[in-house]
Amino acid sequence: MSKVARLYELKPEVLQLFLDFNGKVFADGALSTKAKEPIAVVAAHVTQCPYCIASRTKNAKSGGVRRRDSRGNICCYSTPSGWCFGA
DSSP states (O other): OOHHHHHHHHOHHHHHHHHHHHHHHTSSSSSOHHHHHHHHHHHHHHHTOHHHHHHHHHHHHHTTOOGGGGTTOOEEEEETTEEEEEO
16 A cells, blocks of 8 residues: 555545645746746655655656756755755
């Protein structure tokens, strides 16, 4: 059973709140969803959440984000093992 399915089984109201929040965060607004997804991928790596990394990467790819879209963008973040830089 996936962790999401388990969460739904144990606390469906908590999962629903998260899904509602997530939907609002990634709705088009000041930034498009396509612009937000690469940021979410970096944030997922910072938190080192394997589920988040997989889901955000999948969403970015299915949303049309390509490596070339991030060309020139440099990100820097700290992890427990040190600093990481990406472009």
